[in-house]
Amino acid sequence: MDDSIILEGVNKIYGAKQVLNDVSFSVPRGAIYGLLGPSGCGKTTTVKIVAGISEATYGKAYVLNQTMPNLTLMNKIGYMAQSDALYGDLTAKENLEFFGSLYGLNRAFLSKRILEVMNLVNLTEEVNRKVALFSGGMKRRLSLALTILHEPEILILDEPTVGIDPLLRKDIWEELYSMTKNGVTILVTTHVMDEAEKCTHLSMMRDGRLIASGTPIEIQNSVGVSKLEDAFLIYGKASGESPNES
Amino acid sequence: MKVRALAKRILIQIKNDKRTLALMLAAPLLILTLLYFVFEGTVSGLSVGIINAPSHYENALYENNIKTIRYYSEEEAFKALDDGEVIAVVSIRSGKLHAWLDGSNSVDANTARQAIEMAQRGQNTVRKDLILDVTYVYGQEDLSLFDNFAAILMSFLVFFFVFLITGISFLKERTTGTLEKILSTPIKRWEVVVGYVLGFGAVNVVQSAIISFYLVYVLNVMMVGSVWLVLLTTLVTAIAALTLGILLSTAANSEFQMIQFIPIVIVPQVFFGGLFQLSSGWEAFGHLMPLYYSAHALEEIMMKGSGLDRIYPDLLILIALSVIFMTVNTKMLKHYRRI
Structure with a gap:
């Protein structure tokens, strides 16, 4: 199976601060790849490099066998940022129409697709409401709808389910699974353990490095614990003992 | 196509935000009217x-x-x-x-x-x-102070409001993360800038028309030239303000920091843009101000009835400034996405 996303020795340096240190991993097609770690560990920087918004200081990032950043490839990537990038003055539909036309979707497809995605995130009845009146969870769901609007092959989700209630969270994960069956590859960041367990592949990050990679079960077995949370704590402690030399 | 989508979104946003719309359209009229009464009134009651x-x-x-x-x-x-x-x-x-x-x-x-x-x-x-025989070459005998200042006041008001509103609007795009979201789509950087200019430019056409016609037909300011040239000059001024607003917003981190540009960028334009008689050194300094050209062109049209043949250098300078601001802007967006 070919890999949809490949990172090779990616380093990111802002001024004097090294945010990413030699990050390498590859995501097989159709996988849900989770990046798990405390805030500030470099998860967001990593996914931004994959999304083509940011760029590695050195090292290589490939998406669908092409070097990132790549403008034409951005049509095939859906990126959902940590903050809800929505226009409060616009209705949900107007938001969707705007981003839809940035992806060059034609009108007929767009109006059909808007119904689909709004139904998926359970916002069908709010489609003509101003986003400024939405609750936090509704905004998060609308952000997700925006991200999958153009049917991307690669989905990059930065903390996607913050503020979403457990029931809807379950629905969303089910939808993510069914998307992977159609060949969509998903890269997701999280700091919630039960979400990390749902990923097919997982990497733990700390201080800009990957400290463990594998399936959730592999990671647990490697340190001999039965819960992912324990594994995370053990790995976290271990890397804390060898301070970052940078 | 993407440019049009961006422009359309800006128009919907402004349409939905009645207060901003009122600020752009009604506030300049209100201020012009107040100034009209301030300057028009003759000293009496001595x-x-x-x-x-x-x-x-x-x-x-x-x-x-x-x-x-x-x-x-x-x-x-x-x-x-x-x-x-x-x-x-x-x-x-x-x-x-x-x-x-x-x-x-x-x-x-x-x-x-x-x-x-x-x-x-x-x-x-x-x-x-x-008795002295006086013929007025330009202007006329009973001009009030308001007639003298009308040209520069109008260009100043347009410049001020457009600068502030577009600047803050583009700044919000950055602080709410929507700029990043836009840049995660296959849009080109120049398309973002041009989309912004077109969207707000369309609003500026309406705004310039309302202000120009109000000044000429309602306040009856001294005006011998073509009202269409006044409109054209006002619009070009607005575009310069708009591009400068977007450009400077990249150097601000909050709405408040955008307001801080007013004493630095806007106020000197009034002082050195032709409102006051200046020594030659300071007048040369005034040539650096976009408002100088717009006030000069408006004065030529309104007071002297000049045509395009006399004001085109002013307009060209304003257009050139806008193009420069837009180019720098496109370059500065590199900070958010290199390609």
Whole structure:
């Protein structure tokens, strides 16, 4: 199976601060790849490099066998940022129409697709409401709808389910699974353990490095614990003992 | 296509945000109207106290719009001067005019002084055939201060509001993360900038039209040229302000920091853009201000009735500035996405 996303020795340096240190991993097609770690560990920087918004200081990032950043490839990537990038003055539909036309979707497809995605995130009845009146969870769901609007092959989700209630969270994960069956590859960041367990592949990050990679079960077995949370704590402690030399 | 989508989104946003729309369209009209009344009003209500003067002198003062009040003692007259009831006290003794003037308001004092002197000279002695023959080449006799300032006031108001609103709007795009979201789509950086200019440019067309027509037809400001050229100049000014606003917003981190640009960027434009007479060194400095060109072009059209042949250098400079601002802007977006 070919890999949809490949990172090779990616380093990111802002001024004097090294945010990413030699990050390498590859995501097989159709996988849900989770990046798990405390805030500030470099998860967001990593996914931004994959999304083509940011760029590695050195090292290589490939998406669908092409070097990132790549403008034409951005049509095939859906990126959902940590903050809800929505226009409060616009209705949900107007938001969707705007981003839809940035992806060059034609009108007929767009109006059909808007119904689909709004139904998926359970916002069908709010489609003509101003986003400024939405609750936090509704905004998060609308952000997700925006991200999958153009049917991307690669989905990059930065903390996607913050503020979403457990029931809807379950629905969303089910939808993510069914998307992977159609060949969509998903890269997701999280700091919630039960979400990390749902990923097919997982990497733990700390201080800009990957400290463990594998399936959730592999990671647990490697340190001999039965819960992912324990594994995370053990790995976290271990890397804390060898301070970052940078 | 993407440019159009961006422009369309800006228009919907403004349509949904009634307050911003009102600020762009109604606020300049309100300020222009207020200034109209401030500058249009002539100084009136000056009173001069008379202790001892012939009645034809009193009549002469009255013809110069000065009220006269007779006092029967000097004490009474000076008390009135002290209390501010009269601006001057006049006494003529054996043909010599004595005047005591309250100079605390220099403009009023000057007006009163001129009237007092004129009345003394007695204009009716002047031979009619020797009266000065004046022809106004530009402007006309009864122009108010407002007519003089109208051009620069209008360009200033347009510049100020457009600069602030577009600047803050683009800044919000950055702080709410929507700029990043836009840049995660296959849009090109220049398309973002051009989309912004087109969207707000469309609003500016409406805004410029309303302000230009209001000034010319409602406030009846002195205007001998073509109203369409006024509109064109106003629009070009707005585009320069809009591109500068977007550009400077990249250097601000909050709405408040955007406001901080007003004393640095906007206020000097008024001082050095042609509102005041300046020494030649400072006037050269004024040539750096976009507003200088727009005020100059408007003055040419409104006062001198000049056509495109005389104002095109001003317009070209403003357009060139806009293009430069847009280019720099596209370059600065590299900070958010290199490609």
